[in-house]
Amino acid sequence: MQPGAQPTLLGRIYCPIGSRKLNLKRTSTTLSTTSTWSRAAHQHRRGSNMVVANTFNDIPERPSFPDEEQRVLQRWRDIKAFDQCMEQAKDKPAYIFYDGPPFATGLPHYGHILAGTIKDVVCRYQHQNGKKVLRKWGWDCHGLPVEQEIDKKLGIKERKDVFEMGIPKYNEECRSIVQRYASDWKATVERYGRWVDMENDYRTMDINFMESVWWVFKQLFNKGSVYRAYRVMPYSFACQTALSNFEVGQAYKDRLDPSVIIRFRRTDQQNASILAWTTTPWTLPSNMALCVHPTHTYLKVLLPAAAGETEREEVLVGRERLDWVLSEMKIKKEDCTILKELPGKELGGLRYEPLFPYAVPKVNKEKAFQVFVDEYVGTEAGTMIVHQAPQHGEDDYRVCVANGLISKGGDGMPMFVDEDGKFVDAVTDFAGMNAKMEADPLIKKMLKEKGNLVASGQINHSYPHCWRSDTPLIYKAIPSWFVKVEEIREKLIANNHKTRWVPSFVQEKRFHNWLAEARDWCVSRTRFWGTPIPLWCSSDFEEIVCIGSVAELEQYAGRKITDIHRHFIDDIEIPSKMGKGMLRRVDEVFDCWFESGSMPYAQMHYPFENKELLESGGFPAQFIAEGLDQTRGWFYTLMVLSTHLFDQPPFLNLICNGLILAEDGKKMSKRLKNYPDPLYMTKQYGADAVRMYMCNSPAVRAEPLRFKEADVQDVVKNIFLPWYNAYRFLVMESQRLESKQKSPFKPDFSLLEKSENLTDRWILAACSNLLKTVETEMDSYKLYAVVPQLAGFWEQLTNWYIRLNRPRMRGDAGAADAMASLTVLYTVLLDVTILFAPVTPFLSDLVYENLQRALPDGHEKKADCVHFVMRPRFNKNLLNEQIEASVKTMQQLIETARLLRNRKKIGLKTPLLSMRVVYDDERANEFADVEQLITYIKEEVNVMDVSVLPASQAREVRVSNIANLRTKKKSTAQKCKKAELAMDKVQEVLNGWTATEIDAYEANEQRVEILGVTFDKNDLEIAREVNIEGMNGRNVDLAHAYDPSNNLVILDFTPDEDLMKLAAGRSVANTIQKLCKEANLRPQDLVDIYGIAHNDKLKKALTDKSEYVDKLLRRKLTLLDAPPADRQVVATDTAELDDGKTKFTAFICPRRPSLLPAFDSVCKSPSEKTAVLAAIQTWSSSEYLKKLQESLAATKKASVTVHVCSAEDKSKVAAFVLEDGVHVTCGSDVALGGA
Template sequence: MTVDYKSTVFLPKTDFPMRAGLAQKEPQILAKWEEIGLYEKLREDAKDREPFVLHDGPPYANGHLHIGHALNKILKDIIVRSQQMMGKNANYVPGWDCHGLPIEWKIEEKYRKKKKDKDQVPVLEFREECRQFAKEWIDIQREEFKRLGLVGNWEDPYLTMTNRAEAIIAKELCRFLMNGSLYKGAKPVMWSPVEKTALAEAEVEYFDHESTTIHVRFKVEETKLDVIKDATIVIWTTTPWTMPGNRAISYGNDIDYAVYEILDVHDGSLARVGEKICLADALAAEVMGEAKVADFKQIARFKGKELEGTICSHPWRGRDYDFDVPCIAGDHVTTEAGTGFVHTAPGHGQEDWEVSMQYGIAVPDTVGPDGCYYDHVPIFAGEHVYKVAPHVLEQLTEVGSLLASGKIMHSYPCSWRSKAKLIFRNTPQWFISMETNGLREKALKAIDETRFVPAAGRNRLGGMIKDRPDWCVSRQRAWGVPITVFVDKKTGEPLRDQNVVDRIVKAFEEEGADAWYSRDPQEFLGNEYSADDFEQVTDILDVWFDSGSTHAFVLEDRDDLTWPASLYLEGSDQHRGWFHSSLLESCGTRGRAPYDAVLTHGFVLDEKGYKMSKSLGNVTSPQDVNNQYGADILRLWVVSADTADDLRIGPEIIKQQSDVYRRLRNTLRYLLGNLDGFSDAEKLPFEEMPELERWVLHRLFTLDKQLRKACNDFVFHKAFAELHHFCAVELSAFYFDIRKDAVYCDGADSVRRRAARTVLDILFNTLSAWFAPFMVFTTEEAWTSRFGEDADSVHLRQFPEIPANWQDDALAAKWAKVRDLRKVVTGALELKRKEKVIGASLQAAPDVYAPTEYVEAMNGIDLAELSITSAAQLHEGNVPSGAFIMEDIKGIGVVFKEADGGKCERCWQILPEVSDEGGICKRCEDAIA
């Protein structure tokens, strides 16, 4: 009679399913967190701990989240959660940037479709439309962020458009006003003719663009240098539209220049035989080629400094351009391209402006806000700079000043909203001085005192601060915090009065920045001044000043946060954006950076390394991934990547992450299944553990060190790779594989089974905590599966403290040899399985030959148990001929033998002691008894 022994085997039992169903399950877990108030519990639990503040850089409230948002916010959440689980009070307050062009542009688009001029709409009505637009998208984005598993203060985020925020932003600006750093000046700034406003560098992106190039002769009128008296100086530019703004020619003092006589020309050349032109010696051959010159000779050579005092005439002299064009020395002149002479239009370039100021050259106003030349500009009045190049060439040709023209493909600045080409345009703007109160030096010192991850960020930000011009903080728009300044009509000086500032701030706190437009200016000026004597500024603040001030109305102003932040974290483009503006704002008002550390991540590309675009059809949206796979898959994608570099994502990469997830989920499922019925009474003390269990605990000790270092370094991918390897290889393919027999078949009170189950319990408690910041939903599901729906959330736990006595380097070294030996045995058995000699390893009883050090390492270890065979013999000595060997593990060989005996119907081992068909071995008899 056959006995059913299956009921006597301790088979795994768990309701934690193999198939995750994350897309359906994750929203349920989110609802549970809302119901139990997880965020509030985290805050209460950590209220007395050391704070860790990751200050959230505010995204714009103007559209659905893209994959870059997902990367950014998931990385932030992983850091916040890991710091919380390492004993910190890691409060995360999300925020939104609500002002500025991204939102205003959307409202304008609505008006443009109706063929309505936005400027005809009352300003308060227009601002309210912008405000409502931002509110709608904040609500949408909030839910999309929460769906990614982010824990934070979603009920009370910070918004740059609240009354309090707008009041503090205005107050921060007035700090610069009161200390003399804020001034009004006319400088060339990056300008969008389409949006009719100045732009910050962070609002600019660069695209390849084909430009017209021109080589232009300037006639020498006066000079101390006889060799150039009858020559022309040649400049080169890729912006022909700036020629009406030319007021000087810049040269380099130490550059070698020469005068060349044209001897012969090719057909179509605009050069003239016998004329003399002046060029940098290093660029002469290149220029002559572009001018189609067949032959030329050098007739004089000199250093640039000898050009001092030289005066040229504008090419259009006699056509209302009747002014001198002086030659001036400039440090920005090089021989990398062009002619060695730089056409200098002080109204259309920062370097042009700086060198012109140095020489007292006036800056002309030539181009209006719409990109058209002013009416007073000779020849080109009313023409648009985008379309004027053919006319410029025509006019230069008419007067004989055009030497050559061509085309060049180069990187060109464009607005990242409208995609329109930008121009440098001289306009009156409000600036914060980098020098007046030592802002540049303070910022550079703060950079030295800040931790950067990766470290290269320090040099990048430092280089930008070192060379940057004064900060242009004004914009000619409507939606934002106004520049709260009154200008004396007589002196042109801004009013600096703290009482006026205080009244403005108080009004903003009561009704927001709209007060600047709705209230009588006399209310702000009080009884001390008359509104008739002052001009009220109508420009708004650069939105980067808004976000750069968040540290003041978020970190300083909220009771649940502290200043400075422990960490600012954004994409690498924010060295010129939020990191930059926050640094300048804080250093200018508080003398130090608002952050202790800065972390940057790369951009997200498709699987082939291309930028994502709808037209290419290569966009991966976080919403689609969530709906098909679940947010935990996206989170694994973030934690497994080196975020310092650009990341790639697409269908194959998501599938790879799904495979990783499945292995990790199966590890948790195995632990849960084999911990069914486990209790504290079953636990075995560490001192009584077999070597194999103590090796696993040693690995937990080393992994704990790696993980904590990764969390403190904010660099996770290497530690995560180790954890994945530990689960997939060291546990599933090694420890679980070996101990499966003991856990299933040993008696309930056997030391080996109790030890294994004790370690499984430790593994579950440890891994569920370690993975909690990464797989937020899956670890919650696993924790609830084991301890019930009423158990506290896994996210309220701390990383377990790993006992120091678990570290055993000598044991680890010994087991490295044991694992090598096992690898050769399993390789030999796998070969026999492929050859259909055996179906399972328990059918084998191999002879294993190994050197002395391996035999010594195996002392006290059952080779058959290690190899999952029914029997095995270990022999010290040389490997016999014909034995199975592996090239990468020298000296070990395996001679295959089939196991001898009968098959135990309970544990399936083949043993001599089992003789009867349907019988069981002695161990199984004892276990059943």
């Protein structure tokens, strides 16, 4: 410690500081004890001095939101907050929410976090509304995602590899990895603040869930809505299974494919061919026919002879496609001869030579290799002649069946591509090749050699891909099990109309259109790990038994069944009742979408359990939410099954979110590392920042979001820090008031409706309006309309209400007014913090946990956690549109005045003489309350005088309209040039216009004829011209502008010596305040401020305006000619003032201690008094804190005994007081306290 150093304040503890600047953290951990000073309820009186424990805990100036979130999260765990929340709501009305099950075979990504946040916000809000919101988590455990992981792990390439391994072993391998990442999911879900029951979750692989899925299927089977058919289906050769049409709809991608025109030589005529186009050469070995449209026009065209040839070839091609075909063949049209036009129906029956020999032995030779006629052929692409490969085309299959080429069951159709997507041995030239991925080039080469390839190129088109393997799909005819959907289309559409979607366009366009074209649903998958389809059939499928429960199967099996996966039940046989031997279970398992579509019932094991619960309100859901891709996934399957089962929609309200992309607009990719890790974001900015960013993004309107880390950082900067600073301001100013009043801060809510202060009434009205708006929008599930309202309110509170009322809250107008304004601020902060809780659960609870300390026990808003508190309701008595309009007018006037300052490049620290506002007389009512806000306008604009006048009374201000020609506009210039009319002549006419002419122009829809030419609003502009006479006969420097409501704002920038003194004083005050902030001083800390003015002009200005400067500082500034020699300097700085020339040096010094009068009775001699003070001053910070810590640890109290002895007699103890603020009482049984 430096010699002569004096004590100063550390938090509320008095200790010596010997350094130049303070860098002390004011946190409740200054003393390592459970009973810190900020939480002490102890009060001690000694004479007129009283020490009062503060209502609120101290809070740091610069918080780490991620660290604070971790502390909040740990507190939630400690008090079992979610369990308490559910217990509180157990007897309240139920709010039904369904949570779609994700796969746990991968880590959660931003898409999951976005959907999870939306779900959490709505569920928390509904809990705030007094509802019991069951939030049951689920896992999707079956299907391709799991099997693919095992295939990679075990090196399985083909379906036969599974049979070689054995289905039991394969399925158990699948089971073993199903919840590989479950712990990671739980950690991420918890860290992002979502409250959901993951302990009592449902899993689609559990027997109870699977049994309910069987029950659902049996209901459909019993009503005749299930059938088996041979159909051409989208087929994933990578996953070796068919996919449903809605799965295909999720995964279209642009792809380069071949574009070839093939010559099919006619058998009835030499040198005559039929030209057909395809993008799938690999389907040509399966060609069995060609097809044309019956009424479209086709041409017989004679092509020019090929090089070295004399004979010309005749070809058949569609009329509308001739030009394209010739361009692809690189033939000029003028070198061709059109022989004949004829309708497509006349081409039916024409025969052609097979391209390949493979199908010839297998087909009906009388029907094959000829032209069929069907209306599906279009004119938009190709040659208008389509090659038919019924194994690989849905229309091809239908046309070939209709013409008797193959049977409806597929008889007579060669099957050249196997389940792995490879050509079978019968296709000798390409056997074993992957048809789609490998064979195209070789097929084109062979056709070229045979003279059948007449044109070859590439096409970039949208092509379906497998949603799991990302490989292109093929279309392949396979037998499958279908649920009828086409027969219930109208019911689906009707049920869709009973729901509310946000945004609505997804429901009205995307989903409606999908339902209107809904196809029967292929629910079977030729896979292994899934819920087995419970059908036992004869070999000819004429006898079918559908099992709907485990008990029913046990009756047939004669044994106890504890698992119904394939390897536990495939051996069970059921005797035929029709003499067809034993019935065996079909090979397929359910499409996993059938399972997730069954979750409303299966998660409850309905109807085997919870029958009454589901039927008495557990269905339909009041709310669900997922991504836009689920319109053809979960949303669709839910709707299909609920319509089939109950003819009801499965949900009433739905929020659909958009896709989250990387910042560059590309898909987020782990390989490319083009996005920040979700857990990194929580460590860097906190989960709340990500939650709010996503809830305020296009993604909650089902639009794509380019995720930008900088935007999340902006949430912290623009929303969280203003919120936190408003909260910290309340804490600090309440502590200041407590220090002055010697009593704890207790908000007086009775003052709210009594306040006469217009800004109090305004912010209360704005807050109540916010509560009302949020209620309306949240009840409509419009999150996108809620978050901007919440974010905008903080701007009003922090940038306007607090800034305007800071002097009131600091007590400039007395303690009563300070209490009134702080009560208003407290009320607004508390209500909006509770309102914010669903969106920002961590920060809201952090702030609330401190704010609720001011509430009395039993208050409806007092609880252990903000999420236990019901939503604050708006108070209609506080709503006041008139006052909100008046404050908005004030804000516009202030902002317009700042704009004028910017134009003149004169900062706000420079005071101005006057501001005048002129408004139209008819708007007098709008300005009735503005008069009460003039004081605020003066402060914010830093102007000495403000007058607000109607135009009729502002006689020195003349406003007139003038008309000008838009001479720089090209269209106007051309109009004048065309009429040979000089533009300056037009302007001369306009210069002579009076108000009458301008009014006539406006009344005539802004059209007028001038010198024979008609001009309109695109040619003319009407501008306002303002003329202001000198005010009070002075030469003045005036500037004016109109605010957004067309009120005229005039500022007087005329220089004034007295104003320059005020400007200097304000600049000095700002310098000192900045230094105090750097020294970490609080308003109630006891310091003295000294300063040196480095020129006489500044010294005189500070002397003349000392009262003004002291008011700004709320402390007295003492001017010196030299640094204070006998005082310890805590902080000092020399700064240039705003003019960039004048310098001022500030010094901050701790106040000296003084002795109580009662001290004389204890220590009477001057030497003893000196010794006491000397002893106090020799304590170092660490020693003093150590003494306090030891004493507190021993007593476990918020008070401590501190012995201070004189040098002469160590048995004597003394008490001393530091000014009027902080005192230390020293003795055997008295306490140390702080203000």
